[in-house]
Amino acid sequence: MGKQEELLLEVRNLTIRFGGVVALNSISLEIYEGEILGLIGPNGAGKTTLFNCLSRLYRQSEGDICVKGESITPLGPEDMAARGIGRTFQNIALFETMSVFDNVQTGAQFGMNSGIAADIFGGSKIRQERAQERDRIMHLLELLDLADIADHTITDQNFAVRKRIEFARALAANPSLLMLDEPAGGLNREEVHHLEDLIRQVRDEFNVAVLLVEHHLNLVMKVSDRVVAMDFGQKIADGLPHEVRSHPQVLQAYLGEEAA
Amino acid sequence: MAMHDLDMTHVNPETRKLTKSGLPLARLGYGGAALALVAATGVLEGYELFLASSILSYAIAAMGLNVLMGYNGQISLGHGAFFAIGAYGAAICIDRFAVPFALTPIIAGVVGMGAGWLIGKPALKLEGVYLALATFGLAIATPTVLRSDLFSEWTGGVQGLFLLINPAPEWTGLDLDQSIYVAVVLYFLIFAFVTLRLVRGLNGKAWIATRDNPIAARAMGFDVTRAKTRAFVFSVLACSVGGALSAVAVQFVAPDSFPFFLSISLFTAVVVGGLCSPLVGPLLGASFIVMVPNLTEEIWQGGSWAVYGAFIIVIMAIQPRGLAGMLAWVRAKVTATSNND
Ligand SMILES: Nc1ncnc2c1ncn2[C@@H]1O[C@H](COP(=O)(O)OP(=O)(O)O)[C@@H](O)[C@H]1O
Numbered sequence: 283m284g285k286q287e288e289l290l291l292e293v294r295n296l297t298i299r300f301g302g303v304v305a306l307n308s309i310s311l312e313i314y315e316g317e318i319l320g321l322i323g324p325n326g327a328g329k330t331t332l333f334n335c336l337s338r339l340y341r342q343s344e345g346d347i348c349v350k351g352e353s354i355t356p357l358g359p360e361d362m363a364a365r366g367i368g369r370t371f372q373n374i375a376l377f378e379t380m381s382v383f384d385n386v387q388t389g390a391q392f393g394m395n396s397g398i399a400a401d402i403f404g405g406s407k408i409r410q411e412r413a414q415e416r417d418r419i420m421h422l423l424e425l426l427d428l429a430d431i432a433d434h435t436i437t438d439q440n441f442a443v444r445k446r447i448e449f450a451r452a453l454a455a456n457p458s459l460l461m462l463d464e465p466a467g468g469l470n471r472e473e474v475h476h477l478e479d480l481i482r483q484v485r486d487e488f489n490v491a492v493l494l495v496e497h498h499l500n501l502v503m504k505v506s507d508r509v510v511a512m513d514f515g516q517k518i519a520d521g522l523p524h525e526v527r528s529h530p531q532v533l534q535a536y537l538g539e540e541a542a
Numbered sequence: 543m544a545m546h547d548l549d550m551t552h553v554n555p556e557t558r559k560l561t562k563s564g565l566p567l568a569r570l571g572y573g574g575a576a577l578a579l580v581a582a583t584g585v586l587e588g589y590e591l592f593l594a595s596s597i598l599s600y601a602i603a604a605m606g607l608n609v610l611m612g613y614n615g616q617i618s619l620g621h622g623a624f625f626a627i628g629a630y631g632a633a634i635c636i637d638r639f640a641v642p643f644a645l646t647p648i649i650a651g652v653v654g655m656g657a658g659w660l661i662g663k664p665a666l667k668l669e670g671v672y673l674a675l676a677t678f679g680l681a682i683a684t685p686t687v688l689r690s691d692l693f694s695e696w697t698g699g700v701q702g703l704f705l706l707i708n709p710a711p712e713w714t715g716l717d718l719d720q721s722i723y724v725a726v727v728l729y730f731l732i733f734a735f736v737t738l739r740l741v742r743g744l745n746g747k748a749w750i751a752t753r754d755n756p757i758a759a760r761a762m763g764f765d766v767t768r769a770k771t772r773a774f775v776f777s778v779l780a781c782s783v784g785g786a787l788s789a790v791a792v793q794f795v796a797p798d799s800f801p802f803f804l805s806i807s808l809f810t811a812v813v814v815g816g817l818c819s820p821l822v823g824p825l826l827g828a829s830f831i832v833m834v835p836n837l838t839e840e841i842w843q844g845g846s847w848a849v850y851g852a853f854i855i856v857i858m859a860i861q862p863r864g865l866a867g868m869l870a871w872v873r874a875k876v877t878a879t880s881n882n883d
Pocket residue numbers: 300303304305323324325326327328329330331332
């Protein structure tokens with residue numbers, strides 16, 4: 283499945299500074315509907331910072347972000363689920379005391395009636411709505427091989443499983459853009475293989491665009507339709523995977539990192 | 543009272559499905575417990591009824607505070623102030639406006655919520671120990687404000703107010719103690735129902751998510767500020783209603799009944815009872831703060847607080863999830879042995 287040419291998200295001249303550090307330096311990029319966009323760059327290049335701007339956890343100093351033509355700059359992080367922007371966290375941010383099922387379910391609650399009265403009196407419409415959610419979430423858990431541990435607590439789960447739970451939680455929101463921050467971190471080779479299939483399968487089944495940050499270059503080059511490389515908060519290359527891979531500035535950035 | 547341990551934080555979705563689709567075992571348990579509470583009206587007498595009314599009033603307050611501290615993870619050392627607002631609200635309603643005593647918790651609750659909202663707005667910008675200290679300031683100020691000449695025309699100043707309470711109409715056949723107890727049970731059941739529905743509903747999800755990981759909670763679309771405010775206002779409502787009912791049960795309010803130690807007692811009830819056990823914890827915790835000080839006085843006259851303190855330390859050392867946690871542990875053991883037979 284190739285990329286569709288509908289523009290989903292546009293980042294324009296985004297700049298953010300932390301004290302003296304310019305974490306993003308006037309970066310611009312586009313994401314199209316249904317495409318898998320790989321985002322690579324050495325440690326500290328600003329990839330996670332870009333995620334945090336897109337999910338409104340950080341506010342940029344300059345520049346603008348548009349989703350389907352509408353600026354999301356004035357919005358807060360709690361508005362992004364409704365705008366179709368979902369994400370996972372590089373260092374895992376699950377709800378530690380909830381079960382696996384409940385964690386994933388939190389991803390799906392944002393459009394639902396969460397009023398006091400809805401909880402207390404919960405008429406048949408609300409019950410039905412919540413029951414449908416439950417079925418959808420069980421389906422997601424099966425897809426991500428989590429159904430067997432649905433009622434287990436998070437505390438017992440290893441890093442790789444936690445990453446999958448985060449993946450499921452982000453998907454539960456039915457996003458149009460799924461941002462994955464180093465999903466292969468801590469995975470063994472077989473698991474990385476599996477993740478590769480999973481990302482493609484999810485894109486096809488849910489028709490979601492994927493923004494994939496990953497150090498595992500082979501993975502990125504294999505699954506991405508397009509790749510953006512960044513260094514020092516700037517975009518240094520943007521194109522097909524094999525083009526970016528052999529781009530001189532990219533080679534230099536990665537060689538520089540290895541030399542350091 | 544045979545109630546189930548109701549910690550729903552770790553509930554299994556399958557069990558939840560079962561209870562939904564016509565296996566209402568838990569509901570039977572609740573119904574039975576509710577009936578037992580009502581039936582106790584005819585069994586308990588005089589002082590016992592008073593004691594039961596007190597425990598249930600404190601349990602209502604603890605249920606609310608448990609939502610704030612257990613589910614939403616915010617620490618308050620000042621909810622005795624809201625208990626006092628509720629108690630004085632009810633007392634003034636009865637003293638000045640001859641409001642039927644059973645209606646006073648509603649008025650006290652509205653007044654308390656107003657106060658809670660005003661105080662909560664700025665206070666909720668604080669977190670953890672800072673919120674704990676700010677609320678503690680409230681608790682310290684309360685007795686002085688109640689004693690002050692400024693309001694003494696309404697509050698009765700140092701003397702406080704004696705409350706003339708009329709029993710339920712004659713056709714009910716209830717005497718005064720019974721009338722009060724029945725009203726307390728009614729409010730308790732309402733709060734029990736509402737608390738359970740909230741902590742198991744989306745509000746409970748929002749409270750737990752906010753407590754566990756506020757950043758992820760926001761990224762999932764939870765309105766963290768709203769969740770915190772709701773938890774705070776609900777806890778204040780429960781404490782005001784509990785205070786109103788306790789004033790009715792004692793038929794008297796005075797500044798000395800609301801020292802800062804009351805706030806610590808409510809805190810104790812929640813933690814000793816068991817955080818995040820929505821019903822059983824507050825019931826056990828309220829029983830603890832009402833009954834144990836009297837018991838320890840019998841164990842060691844003059845040293846009762848030392849014994850009380852030792853009890854708290856031992857309970858926390860054995861089971862951080864408090865008395866409800868112990869009860870759940872015992873029940874799990876009993877089920878395991880009976881399954882082995
Ligand atoms: N909250 C923050 N406060 C200060 N500096 C930050 C913060 N977040 C990121 N940075 C800085 O921004 C730069 C980019 O970091 P990051 O986005 O995490 O890189 P990457 O994810 O590409 O490895 C780093 O220099 C980092 O120290």
